Amino acid sequence: MSDEKNPPPTTARGDVVLEAVGLTKHFPVRGLRSGGAVVHAVDGIDLELRSGQVVALVGESGSGKSTVARLLARLYPQTSGDILLHGKPVTARRGGDFRRYARRVQMIFQDPFGSLNPVHTVRYHLTRALRIHHKGLRGQALETALRELLERVHLTPERYIDKFPHELSGGQRQRIAIARALAADPEVLLADEPISMLDVSIRVGILNLLQDLRDRLGIAILYITHDIASARYFADRTQVMYAGRPVEAGDSESVTQEPAHPYTQLLVRSAPDPDDLSGADRNAGRGEPPNMVRPPAGCRFNPRCPFATDLCREVVPPLLPISPQRSVACWGYAAQVPGGLETAPAGAVLPDLGSDAVPVQLTETVHAAPTQGVTR
Numbered sequence: 001m002s003d004e005k006n007p008p009p010t011t012a013r014g015d016v017v018l019e020a021v022g023l024t025k026h027f028p029v030r031g032l033r034s035g036g037a038v039v040h041a042v043d044g045i046d047l048e049l050r051s052g053q054v055v056a057l058v059g060e061s062g063s064g065k066s067t068v069a070r071l072l073a074r075l076y077p078q079t080s081g082d083i084l085l086h087g088k089p090v091t092a093r094r095g096g097d098f099r100r101y102a103r104r105v106q107m108i109f110q111d112p113f114g115s116l117n118p119v120h121t122v123r124y125h126l127t128r129a130l131r132i133h134h135k136g137l138r139g140q141a142l143e144t145a146l147r148e149l150l151e152r153v154h155l156t157p158e159r160y161i162d163k164f165p166h167e168l169s170g171g172q173r174q175r176i177a178i179a180r181a182l183a184a185d186p187e188v189l190l191a192d193e194p195i196s197m198l199d200v201s202i203r204v205g206i207l208n209l210l211q212d213l214r215d216r217l218g219i220a221i222l223y224i225t226h227d228i229a230s231a232r233y234f235a236d237r238t239q240v241m242y243a244g245r246p247v248e249a250g251d252s253e254s255v256t257q258e259p260a261h262p263y264t265q266l267l268v269r270s271a272p273d274p275d276d277l278s279g280a281d282r283n284a285g286r287g288e289p290p291n292m293v294r295p296p297a298g299c300r301f302n303p304r305c306p307f308a309t310d311l312c313r314e315v316v317p318p319l320l321p322i323s324p325q326r327s328v329a330c331w332g333y334a335a336q337v338p339g340g341l342e343t344a345p346a347g348a349v350l351p352d353l354g355s356d357a358v359p360v361q362l363t364e365t366v367h368a369a370p371t372q373g374v375t376r
């Protein structure tokens with residue numbers, strides 16, 4: 001089903017497909033008295049999506065996860081920073097360039113109930129998507145493409161092709177939404193909380209399907225979630241955001257099993273059972289989220305952090321590489337990373353994370369095996 005006029009570049013598994021560098025989005029606050037104020041939704045996010053890999057973007061409500069996905073999908077222009085597709089800057093926002101980009105980078109939304117038109121059948125939704133992305137597809141070739149799409153999302157074509165959305169369960173609708181995204185033959189899927197509105201019993205099935213697409217088709221997947229337990233289960237790498245900023249990134253096993261940043265530690269402590277995908281309320285006891293119009297100076301987590309010093313309240317911590325696979329934006333690690341002390345002003349008092357600091361290993365030994373495939 002690929003478009004011969006615009007074939008995607010040959011990509012080997014593990015190659016970077018889509019990249020964000022210093023991605024930043026400030027939304028203007030509307031109203032007469034706003035005085036030019038902005039919502040600091042996303043500030044300086046770096047992200048690499050590789051062929052055949054899942055990256056989880058984790059953070060609490062309002063941390064900027066959906067804004068990152070919408071920026072990557074080119075639904076918003078960024079305030080600053082770059083988006084690169086196969087190393088080339090992406091600027092398209094409309095017209096043919098945007099349509100070509102949208103074919104390669106597709107988005108799946110949280111709400112499978114709102115994303116399908118209730119008066120149209122599965123056949124209509126998928127035919128429309130196929131015709132948009134593959135001009136001239138009709139007759140037997142169209143029928144074959146429809147069958148293939150349904151089979152890719154593990155739905156029996158004869159059984160589902162003529163159903164209306166109201167005849168489908170939430171999980172089946174989300175599968176149709178995924179099939180519609182696959183009609184474009186994308187290289188990247190941006191999945192914004194794809195399971196959070198589904199019954200607990202069918203969540204694993206959708207994650208298994210996405211893993212299957214990653215493995216069989218080599219699609220790069222951004223999996224957005226507020227639930228770090230599901231990130232461990234499903235993603236190869238995990239990046240944690242707090243109040244629009246990056247706080248920790250690394251292989252999912254290390255980030256979820258030995259969280260280094262005090263905020264990641266709080267997230268993991270609030271998710272007692274890492275195999276529980278129920279999405280039960282894990283926000284309890286985490287304190288107040290910050291004001292995103294006037295976010296805290298320095299480390300944005302400082303008002304909620306038990307280890308904060310004046311340095312944390314004044315200077316933004318850099319992302320420090322605490323292992324070959326792992327980086328953390330916390331002053332508590334500055335003394336343990338070569339060159340880390342030079343990133344702090346002379347004489348500044350560093351926070352002491354005590355026994356909450358993870359043992360920092362600067363050798364290859366820190367590598368943990370990536371999250372294994374899930375049981376189907």
Ligand SMILES: Nc1ncnc2c1ncn2[C@@H]1O[C@H](COP(=O)(O)OP(=O)(O)OP(=O)(O)O)[C@@H](O)[C@H]1O
Pocket residue numbers: 027028039040041059060061062063064065066067068226292
């Ligand atoms: N179009 C917009 N205009 C103004 N502010 C916005 C807009 N979209 C998002 N925001 C603000 O940007 C911040 C980040 O929002 P975003 O939706 O990206 O967070 P999120 O991490 O996806 O949250 P959730 O888990 O609740 O979906 C929030 O403070 C939000 O109110």
Ligand code: SF4
Pocket residue numbers: 261262263299300301302305306307308309312317329330331332351
């Ligand atoms: S110790 Fe300081 S830099 Fe680290 S998370 Fe706490 S407030 Fe932020």
Ligand SMILES: [Mg+2]
Pocket residue numbers: 065066067192
């Ligand atoms: Mg969101």
